[in-house]
Amino acid sequence: MTEATGQRAAELRDRLVSELVNAGHITSAAVEAAFRTVPRHLFAPEVSVEAAYADDIVEIKRDERGALISTMSAPSIQALQLEQAEITPGMNVLEVGSGGYNAALIAELVGTTGQVTTVDIDPEVTDRASRLLEAAGYSRVRVVQADAENGVPEGAPYDRILVTVGAWDIPPAWRRQLAPSGRLVVPLRMKGVTRSLALEVEDGRLVSRSVGICGFVRIQGEGRHDERMWLLRGKQVTLRFDDAVPSEPELLDGVLAREPVAAWSGVTVARAEPFGTLPFWLMTTLPGFCLLSVDPSDGGPGVAVEPGGRWFPFAAVEGDSFAYLSVRPSGNEGRVEFGAHGYGPHGGQVAKAIAEQVRQWDRDHRHGPGPRYEVWPADTPDDALPDGTVIDKRHTRVTISWPHAGILAPNRAVQPVDE
Known part of the structure; x- marks a missing residue:
């Protein structure tokens, strides 16, 4: 690496960290110092220095079908989890999912008196992580190639366990290997929707202390859990069921041939306004909750949207009909109104049910602490x-x-x- 490249990397790193601080992703001095210290570009040799310091993922590996199975997460997501973890010097930390960079950040947080172990099921990923950690001066991080379903008993108990891949469940090994006063930070998938949960042991169960919106590649190995899918229009429109499939999904065959029916809630949000608790309110109140996937590359939007509006992946199925969350421009510039579009003989009823739950969320939970x-x-x-x-x-x-x-x-x- 030339001197000019090193100087450029330092400038980009400082700019990125300042942006993360200003946006509220980094909130503690310790995490800020770690981000300003660790050279992210050394862990992303596959991309340019500019790409390494963008707030975006860096691809590490795809499977034979072209699906991403290993990435270096976006800096804002890494900051989210590190802030949730509240790591202090001297701690013993286990990371599930190895890219190298995040383990180096953890190493900065635990200091020379702490310990860091990172585990991944893929030997190509662990070999890469070991090589890059060594080259960047973090050889003290222990890299283990194993199925994380069993944790890493050698070195337990851990004060913190950070899971950097999307998990459908929490295996008993993670709970057993967590210190009594420890904390588990895990992107947990619930009915298809993932949130990063900071969990601590309380009276025999794990209880959330904080929640963050996130996205991760899914865990491999014994802990993998695949969704069930129902195709509505070739491969263009799909309903994805994470936990339970309707007893007669074939009743939905041909449902998109009908004209959609829309229902509107009267609830508006600014276009850039977050509404992270709404999917979970819909999940917990609507029978048949599922996710809608649309591939517009086959031509057309695939499902109905109002002019200037958009659809969201949160849907509900009731027998021979389904509906999904959508928005349309409201009378106020820069704001949109929540509603739903329904298909099938009873699609209008399902759409009205979604709209009603949006109203209840707005009235009772929109500005609350969440579940x-x-x-x-x-x-x-x-x-x-x-x-x-x-x-x-x-x-x-x-x-x-x-x-x-x-x-x-x-x-x-x-x-x-x-x-």
Whole structure:
């Protein structure tokens, strides 16, 4: 690397970190110092220095079908998880998912008195991480090639476990290998929607302390869980079911041939305004919640949208009909109105149900703290669980509880799909 390249990298690194601080992604002096110290470009030799310091992912590996299976996450997402973890000097930290750069950031946070272990199932990924960590001066990070479903018992207990791949469940090994006062930060997928949860042990279960919006490549190995899909129009329009599939999905065949019916909520948001709790409110109140995928490359939008509006992937199926969240321009410039478009004989009813839940979210939860997430052992009886929605997984039962008892969704278990 030339002196000019090194100077350019330092300038870009400082600019990136300042942007992350100004945007609120970095909130602590310790995380800021780690980001200003670790040379991100040394962990991204596949791309330019400019690309290495963009707030975007860096691709590491794709599978034989071309799907991404390993990336270096965007800096803003890495900052989110590190802030959630609250790592301090001297801690023993396990990272699940190895890219190298994030492990180096953790090494800066734990200091010379702490320990960092990073584990990945793919030997190509761990070989790459080992090589880059060594070259960047972080040989003290221990790199392990293994299926993280079993954690890394050598070196446990860990004060922090950071999972940097999307997980569908929390295997018992992670819980066992967490120190009594430890914290697990994990991007957990719940009915298709992922959130980064900072979890701590409390009375035998894991309880959320903070929640962040995120996106990660999915975990491989024994912990992998594939969605079930129902194609509505070739490969262009698909409904994705993460936990439970309708008993008769074939009733939806040909549903897109009907004219859509729209229902509008009267609830508006600014185009750039976040609404991260809305998907979870819909998830916990709408039977048949699923995700809608549309590939517009086959020609046309695939599903109905209003002029100047857009569709969102959050949908619900009821028998022979379904509807999905959408927006249209409102009367106020720069704002859009939430609603839904429905297809099928009862699509209008499903769309109205979505619109009604948007109104209830706006009235009761839009400006609130959001739900409480708890992760219980799989053998926990129903009467020991809090009010709310229950999502049953292989190893755990996840509960999502909203803060106002009078308007909680009913306790409703979602059974897992057999692998």
